[in-house]
Structures are given as structure tokens and as C-alpha cells.
Amino acid sequence: xxxxxxxxxxxxxxxxxxxxxxxxxxxxxxxxxxxxxxxxxxxxxxxxxxxxxxxxxxxxxxxxxxxxxxxxxxxxxxxxxxxxxxxxxxxxxxxxxxxxxxxxxxxxxxxxxxxxxxxxxxxxxxxxxxxxxxxxxxxxxxxxxxxxxxxxxxxxxxxxxxxxxxxxxxxxxxxxxxxxxxxxxxxxxxxxxxxxxxxxxxxxxxxxxxxxxxxxxxxxxxxxxxxxxxxxxxxxxxxxxxxxxxxxxxxxxxxxxxxxxxxxxxxxxxxxxxxxxxxxxxxxxxxxxxxxxxxxxxxxxxxxxxxxxxxxxxxxxxxxxxxxxxxxxxxxxxxxxxxxxxxxxxxxxxxxxxxxxxxxxxxxxxxxxxxxxxxxxxxxxxxxxxxxxxxxxxxxxxxxxxxxxxxxxxxxxxxxxxxxxxxxxxxxxxxxxxxxxxxxxxxxxxxxxxxxxx
Numbered sequence: 001x002x003x004x005x006x007x008x009x010x011x012x013x014x015x016x017x018x019x020x021x022x023x024x025x026x027x028x029x030x031x032x033x034x035x036x037x038x039x040x041x042x043x044x045x046x047x048x049x050x051x052x053x054x055x056x057x058x059x060x061x062x063x064x065x066x067x068x069x070x071x072x073x074x075x076x077x078x079x080x081x082x083x084x085x086x087x088x089x090x091x092x093x094x095x096x097x098x099x100x101x102x103x104x105x106x107x108x109x110x111x112x113x114x115x116x117x118x119x120x121x122x123x124x125x126x127x128x129x130x131x132x133x134x135x136x137x138x139x140x141x142x143x144x145x146x147x148x149x150x151x152x153x154x155x156x157x158x159x160x161x162x163x164x165x166x167x168x169x170x171x172x173x174x175x176x177x178x179x180x181x182x183x184x185x186x187x188x189x190x191x192x193x194x195x196x197x198x199x200x201x202x203x204x205x206x207x208x209x210x211x212x213x214x215x216x217x218x219x220x221x222x223x224x225x226x227x228x229x230x231x232x233x234x235x236x237x238x239x240x241x242x243x244x245x246x247x248x249x250x251x252x253x254x255x256x257x258x259x260x261x262x263x264x265x266x267x268x269x270x271x272x273x274x275x276x277x278x279x280x281x282x283x284x285x286x287x288x289x290x291x292x293x294x295x296x297x298x299x300x301x302x303x304x305x306x307x308x309x310x311x312x313x314x315x316x317x318x319x320x321x322x323x324x325x326x327x328x329x330x331x332x333x334x335x336x337x338x339x340x341x342x343x344x345x346x347x348x349x350x351x352x353x354x355x356x357x358x359x360x361x362x363x364x365x366x367x368x369x370x371x372x373x374x375x376x377x378x379x380x381x382x383x384x385x386x387x388x389x390x391x392x393x394x395x396x397x398x399x400x401x402x403x404x405x406x407x408x409x410x411x412x413x414x415x416x417x418x419x420x421x422x423x424x425x426x427x428x429x430x431x432x433x434x435x436x437x438x439x440x441x442x443x444x445x446x447x448x449x450x451x452x453x454x
Contacts, residue, residue, distance in 0.1 A: 009045060009323045012036050013316060017359050021402045023412075029405065030305040030312065037312035040319040054314050060273045061167030062310040066302060067276035068114045068161075071255060072122055073301050074283040077293060078247055085126040089133045094213035099134075100144060100203075103127055104196050107148040111155035113255055115162045116394075116406045119152040124413045134212045138419060143203035145414065145421070146429055150398050151196055153406045154437075157188035157394040161262050161272055164310060165362045166390055169369040173386045174379075177266040184387050186448050191395050191441030198433045247290045254282050317366040329371040337375055337385055342446055344381050348372070349388035349442045353396025357403045361393035368393075384449050388442060396438045399430050 019032035040046045046054075075081065084106060092099035106126070110119035127148050131141045156163035160170050160180045170180060200207075258279030262272050284295050320326070333351065337344045348368060355364035368389040372382055397403030401411050401423055414421050 005043075005045065006323050008043065009040075009319055012039055013320060013363075016316060017363070020360060020405075021408065023408075028305050029408075030309040033309055033312035033316060037315035040315055045319040045322065046315050050318060051315075054318060055311065057171055058168055058310045058314050059307075060171070060271050061164055062307045063273040064161060064167060064276045065115055065117075065164050066304070066306055067273065067280040069118045069306075070280040070298055070302055071258075071283050072114045072118050073298055074280075074287050075251055075255070076122065077297060078244060078251065078287060078291065080248060080251070081122055081126055083248075085130050085133075088126070088130045092134075092211065094210055096140075096208035096211045097200075099130075099211065100147065100200060100207050103130075103144050103148050104151045104199075107152035108155045108192070111152050111162050112159065113259060115164070116153050116156035116404070117164075117409060119155070120149065120406045120410050120413070123148055123152055124410055125417070128413075128417050128419070136208065136211065140206065140208055141419065142421065142425070143199075143207050145419070146426065147196070147199045147203065149407065149410045150199065150430070150433070151192060153398055153404055153410075154188075154192050154195060154395045156406075157191070157390055157441075158185045160184075161259075163390075163394060164306070165365045165393060167272070168310070168314070169365055169386065169390070172366075172369045173372065173382055175383050175386065177272065178263055179383070180387070181263065183383065183449055183452065184390065184445070187387075187441050187445035188391065188395070190444040191391065191437045194440045195395070195433055195437035198436060199429075202429060202432060244290060247286065250286055251283055254279055254286070313363055314366060317363050317370070320363075320367060321370045326367060326371040326374060329367070330374045333371070334375040337372075338377055338381065341381065341384060341450060344377070344385040345388040345442050345446050347388075348385045349392040349396065349438065349445075352389040352392025353399070353438060356393050356397035357400040360402060361397040361404050364397075365389055365393040380449075380453060384445065387445055387449070391438065391441045391445065395441055396434065399427070399434045401426055 013036070016032045016036040019027070020029045023029065037046075041048070041051070088099065088102055088106065092102060103123075107119060107123045110123050114122070124145070127144055128141070131144060156166065158181070160166045160177050166180075170177065258275050261270075261275040261279075265275060266272065284298060287293050288295070329351075333347055336347050352361075352364055352368050355367065358364075369386060372385055372389070375382075377385065394404075398407065401407045411421070411426075
């Protein structure tokens with residue numbers, strides 16, 4: 001029944017979503033979500049008793065993401081990303097096509113080791129500066145920038161710790177990190193590889209065959225502070241003065257160990273936020289000891305608003321849940337999803353693709369997950385349907401720039417660096433690529449999970 005409360009909830013949700021996408025005057029995305037959450041709390045749409053429950057769901061995932069971003073800030077400060085940008089230009093060895101694959105591998109690995117938002121923040125300026133070093137024209141930069149962004153964002157699907165929404169929803173459906181990876185890694189990787197190959201085929205004529213050849217001693221870059229200011233520097237990357245290579249090795253080892261610990265310690269009941277916090281503290285301490293750099297830059301650069309954003313968006317979604325939206329989805333789709341394994345995957349995958357592109361993937365995956373909880377599904381069907389929602393939210397959402405927060409950040413970075421890319425240019429590419437990658441991922445999920453649990 002549509003009453004005044006439902007009207008208020010709908011208006012608040014639509015307004016918050018539009019403000020997140022539009023971001024007038026450059027406002028942080030946590031501001032509209034916080035205001036929306038406060039309205040819901042003030043009107044009693046979300047009771048105060050639910051606040052602690054919401055905090056218990058959101059806090060661990062948010063802390064994990066924040067900790068990985070802290071680690072990325074430390075790595076950037078000691079020159080690792082500067083080294084990466086230099087080597088992209090050098091190792092391409094004059095081949096534009098080689099550079100294409102190097103850039104996409106870099107973007108994939110950054111998301112694997114950190115998360116999709118952090119990967120976009122790190123790799124986009126690196127790619128822009130690398131392409132500028134090579135004197136590529138703006139139209140020649142587009143294939144590398146679009147491909148890198150799509151791969152960096154989509155790469156959050158294979159493992160649960162590379163995306164805030166994935167981490168929050170994991171706890172909701174009762175799926176542990178290792179089971180998630182065993183069920184999801186192959187289907188998601190199949191989709192990402194498909195998308196990358198399709199992107200190469202699509203852009204093949206626009207990717208320059210020959211580009212400037214650089215020697216390792218000729219140029220490097222410094223990615224400075226907020227990733228927006230670049231300074232050229234003549235230096236040999238192999239020179240011991242270029243970077244503290246001992247610190248480099250220690251930091252990389254710590255990152256790898258922490259990433260592995262997520263999977264090794266989860267079965268023992270250790271929450272992912274604890275190794276993430278320890279890893280961040282170790283990196284800060286090692287840098288302080290070896291370089292004399294304190295934690296001030298960490299306090300300044302870390303996007304603490306993610307904690308507020310994650311909590312407030314979940315309050316809003318909880319309000320939508322109590323207003324009957326999830327009941328509507330359960331009534332409308334519950335029978336089809338419960339009917340069989342194939343339906344569960346394709347119905348939820350396509351639904352989340354549509355919702356993510358209309359409303360952004362973070363609130364969409366939460367709505368989808370809460371709906372699944374109330375469909376009375378058996379454990380296997382719920383888990384596979386949830387994984388389909390992740391594919392829809394992480395891969396299908398790439399159809400429009402508004403689909404993910406990472407995509408919106410990417411568009412903002414391009415404008416900041418005076419690279420003009422319209423939504424129509426973006427969609428012209430994604431409409432040819434993403435639906436194919438999405439369907440192949442969902443089909444692979446159906447075959448893979450059916451074989452895994454037969």
C-alpha cells in the first residue's frame with residue numbers, strides 16, 4: 001500500500017541517488033547519504049535499535065577497505081607507483097599493443113591487491129602520465145583509459161575483499177571468503193578475460209601499432225600527493241638512489257602476506273579487518289623507521305568518509321527494506337529464482353545489472369541481497385543467486401558510468417586532467433562489450449557451480 005511514509009522513503013532514496021551521481025559543487029558522496037540516513041532515523045523509518053545491528057554488518061568490511069587504501073598510500077609514498085608508471089612506458093618497447101596489455105594487467109593486479117576504488121585512484125593518473133610521456137594524442141589515449149577503467153572495476157568480482165559491497169553482502173548471506181572465491185573466481189575471471197579481449201578487438205584500429213621507444217634511463221614520473229600533479233624527473237629506475245629497494249621488497253611482501261591471510265585465517269574465524277589493520281600498521285611503521293616519514297599523510301589522504309558512506313547507505317537500504325521494496329521483489333521474483341539453478345543466476349544477474357545502472361551498484365546489491373534472504377531459498381541456490389548479483393553489480397554495472405562509484409571517480413579524474421570523454425563515447429564502447437561479458441560470466445557461473453557441487 002502506497003502511503004505518506006512510502007512516498008517520503010521513495011523521494012529521499014531517489015534524491016540521494018541523484019546527488020551521488022550528480023555531485024553538485026563537487027560534494028562528497030557521503031554527504032547526501034548521511035542526510036538521507038538522518039532523515040530516516042529522525043522519522044523513525046529506521047529505529048535506533050537497528051543502528052547497532054547495521055554497524056555490526058558494515059564496520060568490518062569498511063575497515064578492511066580503509067586499511068587496504070592506507071597500504072596503497074604508503075606504497076605510493078615510497079615510489080612504487082612512480083616506478084610502475086616509468087616501467088609501463090619503458091617495457092612497452094615501442095609497441096602500442098604491448099602497452100595495452102601491460103596497462104590492463106596493471107589495473108587488474110591493483111584491484112586484486114587493493115580494491116576497485118583504490119585501483120581507479122591509483123592507476124588512472126599513472127596511465128594518464130604514461131600516455132603523456134609517450135606523446136599520444138587524446139583520441140589515442142581513450143582505448144587505454146576506457147579499457148583500464150573497465151578491467152580495474154570489473155576485477156573486484158573474483159575475490160570478495162576487493163569491493164565494499166561484496167564484503168558487506170558476504171556476511172548477510174552467510175558465505176565465507178574462501179567459498180566465495182572457489183565458486184566465483186573462475187566465472188568472474190572468464191568474464192574479465194572476455195571483456196579484455198573484446199576491448200582489444202574493438203579498439204584494435206585505434207591502438208597505435210608503434211609508439212615512442214623509451215630507454216630505462218630516459219624518463220620517469222612522480223605521482224605526487226593527490227595523484228593530480230605530475231613532475232618530470234630525469235633518473236634511471238635501476239639506480240639505487242631512485243628508490244629504497246629494500247623497503248620496496250618488504251612492503252610488497254607484507255601486502256602479499258596480508259592478502260593471503262584473508263583466505264588462510266577466515267576458516268579459523270578471524271575477521272578480514274584484523275589482518276588488514278595489522279598490515280596497514282606494519283607498513284606505516286616500516287616506512288617510519290626506514291624513511292623517517294610519520295603517519296601524517298595517512299591521516300590526511302585516507303578517505304575516512306567511506307566509513308560514513310557505507311553506514312549511511314546501509315541505513316537508507318534498511319529503510320527501503322522495511323518499507324516493503326524487498327517484499328515486492330520477493331513476491332515478483334521469488335518463485336522464478338527458487339524454480340531452478342539457472343533461473344536463480346540469470347534472473348538475479350540481469351536484475352542487478354539493471355538496478356546498478358539505474359541506481360548505482362552499492363545500494364542495488366544490498367537490496368538484492370536482502371531480497372534473497374526472504375525468498376526461502378536453500379543454501380546452494382541462495383549462494384549462487386548472490387554470486388549472480390555480484391556479477392551484475394560488478395560487471396553488468398559497467399554499462400553506464402553511474403553504475404559504480406569507481407566509474408564515477410574515474411570520470412571525475414578524466415575531467416580533472418582535461419581529458420574529454422562524454423557519456424555517449426563511453427556507452428558506445430560498453431554497449432558492445434559489457435552485455436557479452438555479463439552473459440558469459442553468468443553462463444560460466446551456472447556451469448562451474450553446477451559442476452563444483454554436483
